[in-house]
Each structure stands twice: as C-alpha cells, then as structure tokens.
Amino acid sequence: MTRNEKQWLNATPWESVLTLNKALCQAQKMEPLNDSRGYDAARRIWEPAVNRKMSIREAFDICHQVYDIGPFTFNNGNTFAAIGRTIVEDYLKAAPPLEAQILRTTICHYVVGQVDRKELHQVLRHFEPLLESLPTAGHAPSPQAKIGSGPQEQSAPS
Amino acid sequence: MGPQILRFFRIGIIDRRIFLITFPFVTHRQEAEKFLRAAGKAGLRLQQNVSSEANEGSEAAGVRTLQRIKASLRKRNLNRKQACDEK
Numbered sequence: 001m002t003r004n005e006k007q008w009l010n011a012t013p014w015e016s017v018l019t020l021n022k023a024l025c026q027a028q029k030m031e032p033l034n035d036s037r038g039y040d041a042a043r044r045i046w047e048p049a050v051n052r053k054m055s056i057r058e059a060f061d062i063c064h065q066v067y068d069i070g071p072f073t074f075n076n077g078n079t080f081a082a083i084g085r086t087i088v089e090d091y092l093k094a095a096p097p098l099e100a101q102i103l104r105t106t107i108c109h110y111v112v113g114q115v116d117r118k119e120l121h122q123v124l125r126h127f128e129p130l131l132e133s134l135p136t137a138g139h140a141p142s143p144q145a146k147i148g149s150g151p152q153e154q155s156a157p158s
Numbered sequence: 159m160g161p162q163i164l165r166f167f168r169i170g171i172i173d174r175r176i177f178l179i180t181f182p183f184v185t186h187r188q189e190a191e192k193f194l195r196a197a198g199k200a201g202l203r204l205q206q207n208v209s210s211e212a213n214e215g216s217e218a219a220g221v222r223t224l225q226r227i228k229a230s231l232r233k234r235n236l237n238r239k240q241a242c243d244e245k
C-alpha cells in the first residue's frame with residue numbers, strides 16, 4: 001500500500017471537499033465560509049491531484065499542504081484529517097485494531113501539522129509489512145472506476 | 159439524490175433466443191459518495207474528540223489515546239496468555 005502509486009484522491013473531487021466542510025460546519029451550527037485568500041490556492045493544488053497517480057505519502061502531503069493554506073474559515077483540520085484518514089480506512093479494516101488506531105491518529109496528526117514528516121514516515125515504514133499484506137476491503141477504486149477522469153456519465157459499450 | 163446505478167448491457171443470442179445480460183458495477187460517483195459518507199463520519203468523530211477534549215482540558219488529548227492503546231495492549235496480552243495456558 002505504501003509503495004503503490006494510485007489515484008488516492010480520486011474519490012474526493014474538490015466538490016466533495018466543499019460538501020464535507022459544509023457538513024462539518026453545519027454539525028456545529030456554523031456558517032460554512034471560505035477564506036478568500038486560501039480558497040483558490042487550495043483548489044489549484046487539490047484539483048490536479050485528484051486524478052494524479054501518487055504515493056500514499058504524497059496524498060497525505062497534499063492534505064497537509066491544503067490544510068496549511070486553509071481554504072475554509074472553520075474546520076480545515078477536521079475536513080482534511082478526515083479525508084486523509086478515510087483514504088486508508090479500507091486497508092485498516094483488516095488490520096489489528098491497535099495498529100489501525102495508531103495509524104489513523106498519526107495520519108490525522110500529520111495532516112494538521114502535529115506530527116512531522118519524519119515521524120509519519122517512520123510509522124508507515126514500521127507498519128509497511130502489515131499494510132502490504134492486507135487485502136483492500138473495497139475502497140480501492142475498481143477497474144471500472146479508474147476509467148475516465150472524473151464523475152462522468154458512462155455509456156454502454158458499442 | 160441517491161447513487162446512480164449504471165449498467166453495461168450485452169445482448170447475447172443463444173440457441174436463437176435473445177438474452178439481455180446486464181453487468182451492474184460500482185460507478186465512480188458511487189465510489190465518491192461512499193468516500194464522502196465515510197469521511198463525514200470520520201470528521202464528526204474528530205469534532206467530538208476535539209470538543210470533549212476542550213471540556214476536559216488540553217492535556218486530556220494524548221492521555222486518552224495512550225490509555226486506549228494501553229488498554230488494548232493489556233487486553234491483547236491477556237488473550238495471548240489465555241491462549242498459551244489453554245495449550
């Protein structure tokens with residue numbers, strides 16, 4: 001998993017990021033506002049990354065980078081930490097709960113800048129044999145889902 | 159709006175009879191919706207953690223995670239011990 005280059009952010013187009021932030025703000029009865037300076041910059045980083053093949057570390061880097069820019073007024077941390085964590089969730093379903101929790105926590109902390117890159121890499125390296133041995137439990141994009149570049153209508157083959 | 163299920167269609171002719179065979183598959187949109195639901199749940203859980211930590215003071219943040227890990231380790235060791243004893 002850690003060595004695989006994949007479209008890790010494929011299931012999270014920018015619109016989904018907005019929807020997620022909106023939902024989290026509404027849960028706290030807050031107005032989902034965007035930060036005028038950070039919004040465009042964050043979007044410019046996120047959108048090309050959605051369809052790009054990259055390592056899992058790079059995907060976490062993008063979550064962290066965009067969190068740092070702060071496209072929203074509220075819940076930047078929760079939004080991008082939740083995305084980072086959900087990317088690997090299906091892999092972690094098959095992992096022992098303790099290891100899974102350590103990884104989840106480390107990923108969330110890395111995205112919001114409470115853990116540095118070196119620490120994240122150490123943790124990922126430590127769990128590499130475990131993660132490589134785990135079956136993907138469904139989230140990994142299906143072959144059909146990989147076809148095409150976005151959430152577009154698919155037509156029947158001729 | 160619910161997830162949109164799209165299908166591949168194939169027409170097959172077997173013994174002069176025409177069959178319409180459909181192959182349902184997970185669309186990219188379904189994948190994205192599933193991800194969004196999971197991320198929403200994770201985000202809400204993170205919010206709850208943050209708010210409960212705010213009520214209990216900032217020191218509680220790591221302490222509770224460590225306690226959880228410690229409890230889990232203890233449970234695992236206990237299970238291993240029991241398994242060894244049974245053997």
